[in-house]
Amino acid sequence: MRVRQHWFVLLVMLALLLAGCSQTPKIVKVAGTVVSENGRPVSNAALLVGSSMAKTSPTGHFTISAPTGESKAVLLVKGHRPQVIPLVLSDEPQALTITAKLDKPIRRSGSTADYLLLIDSLHKTDIPSGADFTYFTGAEMKETALVHAGIADLQKAVQYLSPAAMRVLCNTLGVRYIAWIQKDLDNHLQVFSARSGRITSLPFEESRGVRKLAALLNDFSKNENRFAEERLRGLEASLAEEVRSYMEQLYDVTYTGRDIRRIEKVAEPVIAVSERPNLQFTFGILETNEYNAYALPGGFIYITRPLLEMLESDDELAAVLAHESAHITHIHAIKSYERQVALTVAGIFLAVATGDADTSLDLVRLIGNIITEGYSKEQEYDADRTGLRYISRAGYEPEGMVSLLMKLRELEYRLTGSRYSYSRTHPATQNRINQVKAELPTVEYYLFLDEYLLSF
Secondary structure, eight states: OHHHHHHHHHHHHHHHHHHHHHOOOOEEEEEEEEEETTSOBOOSOEEEETTEEEEOOTTSEEEEEEESEEEEEEEEOTTSOOEEEEEEEOSSOEEEEEEEOOOOOOOOOSOOEEEEEEOSOGGGBSOOTTOSSOEEEHHHHHHHHHHHHOOSOHHHHTTTSOHHHHHHHHHHHTEEEEEEOOGGGTTEEEEEETTTTEEEEEEOOEETTEEOOHHHHHHHHHOGGGGSSOOOOHHHHHHHHHHHHHHHHHSOEEOSSHHHHHHHHHHHHHHHTSSOTTSOOEEEEEOSSOOOEEEETTTEEEEEHHHHHHOOSHHHHHHHHHHHHHHHHTTHHHHHHHHHOHHHHHHHHHHHHHTOTTHHHHHHHHHHHHHHHOSOHHHHHHHHHHHHHHHHHTTOOTHHHHHHHHHHHHHHHHHHTTSSOSSTTSOOHHHHHHHHHHHHHHHHHHHHHHHHHHTO
8 A cells, every 4th residue: 555655646746747847938918118218109119028029009009928927028129229128927918118218229348259159069069269260159149149239049040130230230249250050051151241241151071070160260261252152062063963954855944035134133132141152053944834943953943934924023033032942052852862762872972983874864863853753841841931031031022922822822723723732842832821921920020120230
């Protein structure tokens, strides 16, 4: 009996422990007003609590959902310094009046540095404490970024902010460059330069779990122009040599003319804010009756004539190009192939290295699989999410992605009676619309932050 009682007590204690661990903060609705120190309402300001944002109305009113308990809110009024406001919220809906201190923005005081390194596990790199370049870590700059720029999450912000806003951020924090590693391209270092206003992608090597970054960062700080163009490597380079001839065997392809010039002009700012901005892209129009677009290894993007003519704005065209470029910048083709047929990939690398005459047949087959089977559903969804981030960062309307997908959904109904996707290589369009709409609040959050930084 004692043994049973003992186990019963232990089970009860475990249940209580798990229940306590699984509790999440309660969310409460907060309504209020932002006024200046002389009592006038402050309009078009933003109150940030965690990942939530509320803008003030012309009368200074706002409504926002926030976690109960202790937290911090950040008030952003364009042209003025961020204001960090401690909050202690109860479980009941409540009203707040916030007095805005409209102080001028200021730079961080103290010494400047070459780099702000937003790199997790810096100890897993070869960057020594006494490096030839100076740097701050993300942890060292966390509070400074909040107080001086209103940014709570630097790692996420650098993926959404425009180059112009990034330049303001560098100036505010007192750094020449900001460097980070994008999780979707974890063997490339992303470096933004305040001088050039551009992002550069730097492939790096890793040996025994140590990322080789020190020499790369040192060389870049001395001469960033050296890294103006990315060179293709490995399987991607081999595939790129086969793409153009393969597509020209399947389709009549247009590479020049007014429409191509328009595509290149719309694509330029999109590519510039991607993870591989220094990769050379090639665009082609497929003269066919299909509605589709293709992204192929090495920077090749093809769009069919009917799809191009269906697009009514540069925002919609940018959405197509951003989606397709994300497949290339996140090397989806290579990742899928390596994951599914690792042994075959090893054989291809060996054949490429030895100059085997049959290698081109394997590579051509891989390109054909992309055309006929497309990318995985998760990769398609990733391309939508990433493409939305690209177009907003490049200055296009995020709603252009929604508008594009709505058109594709109408096309889907017209061509298939909604039984299938409009394209044999893409997931159901309604599912894509739902995902993009779910991402819009995050995009709007950083668009306001972008405008705020540019008001300094």
